[in-house]
Amino acid sequence: MVSTIPNPHVKQKVAERALVVAVTSRSVFDSGADDGGVLGVGVAFPLLQALQRVNERLLEDDPAETLLFDVVLITTDAQQQQQRPPLLSSARHHGLDVSRFCFSGEDDFLESLLTNDVQLFLTTDQRQAQQASGKGVLSALMDQQVASSPSEQLRVMFCGDAVVRSNSDLMGAIRPATQRFLARLGELRRRFGVFHSPLSIILVTFHGGRDSCGGALRTLRSRGVHVDEVYCLAGAPRGPIMSQLRPHFLLREGLSGLQE
Template sequence: MPSGFGNKLVIAISSRALFNLDDSHQVYQDEGLAAYAQYQIDREDEVLKPGEAFPMVQKLLRINDRLEGEPRVEVLLLSRNSADTGLRVFNSIEHYGLKITRAAFSGGESPYRYVSAFGCHLFLSTDAEDVRSALENGVAAATLMSSSSPQGDDGSPLKFAFDGDAVLFSDESEQIYKSRGLEAFTENEKSSAKQPMTGGPFKAFLSALHGLQTEFGPTESPIRTALVTARSAPAHERVIRTLRAWNIRIDESLFLGGLEKGEFLKAYGADVFFDDQKLHCDSAGQHVATGHVPHGVANN
C-alpha cells in the first residue's frame, strides 16, 4: 500500500460503474472513438445519471463523516477516458458532492494496471477483461452487472454480501465438488473441518472492512457483512473455523443448501453481492446490485 494512504480502505471504480454512460458507450460502439469524444465534450456540462455503484460509493464516503481525523475511506476513479473526455465525469462528481479527488484516465488503454500502484483493496468495473486482469494481479475485483432493483442511499448501513468458495475462500473445495460431486465435497469438508481454508481473492478486502468496523461500537458500525453460501451442514463448520482462524467477524451467515440467493439478499438488504458463478449473479441481480467475480473453476 502506498505510504500516502496509510491504513485507509481504498476502492477503485470505473466511470461506467459510477455513472450511467450507456448512451455515450453506444455512440462509441456505433460511430467510433472520435464521435464518442465529441459527444462527451459537447455534453460536458450535462450531469450524468448515477450508475450501479453510485449508492455504494455515497455510503462509503459518508463513513468518513463518522470518524475524526484523516478520512479512512478513499474512492478512486479509473477510466478508459482521456482527461479531455473525462471532464464530464469529474463535473458530475462535483455536482453530486462526491469527495473523489484522485483519478487515472488511461486514454483508451486498460486502467487496471494502476490498481496495484494505488494500493487498492477492491476494483469495480463493467469491463470483464479489466476485472480478470486485476484478479490475476492479486486484487479483489468484480464486474458490476445491471440490477433490476437499483438501491438508493437511504442513510442505512452499507451492506456487503459475499459468496464463500472462490470469493472469500479459495476454490479448492469447489474443485472437488465440480469433479467428484456433492458426496465427495461433503466428506472432504467434514474430514477437513478443523483445517482453515486458503483465502480467496476477497479475503484481503473483507479483512480491511473488518478493520474499519472495529473502529465503531458493535451496534454503531456503518458497515455490515454477510456470507451467503450454497453450503449447508455439515460443510458449515469449516467455514466458521476458517473465519475464526483469520480473526475476521462476519455479521450474518446464510447457509442455504443450494437455494436461490436472490430473495435472501433482498431480505438482508445488500447494497452489493459478490459471487463467482454467473447463474447466481443473474438471480441476485433481480434484487440487488451484483458483482461477478470471474475466478476459480466455475470460470475456467
C-alpha cells in the same frame, strides 16, 4: 498512457492507512450530461455514497482517524475520456468523496490499479475483473441490483462456498491481496458497535450445508472479519434472498484456500 488527477475539492487520505477502492466511471456515471454539464448517475452511485457514509461515521467518532476508504475513479471508456471536466464537476455536484480520477486505455488500465495501490477493484465488466484478478488485484463485479442497494449502509457479501473450497484454482497471486483486504475490512468493522453500523458484513453459502457455512464463518473470524449476518441456502434459489439482502458487491475471488 495513464493519467491521474487528484481531486482538489477533497482532503487526500493517508496512503499507508487507507483502504483504496477503485470503481469504473462508467458504473458511477452515465455518459449523457444534462444542460448544466452534469452527468447522470449509474448503478454504482449508492455504493460510493455508502463508502462515504462509513468514512463520515469514522471521522465523527475520531476526527484524526486515518483508516478510511479512499475512492479512485477509473476511466477507460473512450467517450468519457473526452469528458474529463464533466466527470470532475459531476463528482463535486453529487457530493462524492472521490480522491483521484485516473484516465487510461483499455490496454493499460491495470497500470492505474497497481500505481494507486488499489486493494479492491469494482466494475461491471467481467473481462476487466478477470484481468485485474490475474494481476493480483482483488476484484468484484457489480450489476443492476447494486442500484437498489442502500446508500446509508455498506453491505459486503462473502461467498462461503469459495471460502471452504480446498482447491487452489484461483491464482495464488491474488490471495495476499485478499488477506490484506480482509485485515483492513475487519479492522474497519471493529470501529463500530453491533447495532446501527454503517458497514455490514454478510456470509452466504449457496450450495454447502451447515458444516460448510460454519467452516466459512470460522475462517473469516480467524482472519479478523466478524460477520453480521449468516445465511445457509443449501441449494435453494438465491434470487429471493439476494433481493432482500441487497449487497453492494459479492466477493468470491481469492477466498479459496484461506484456511490453509
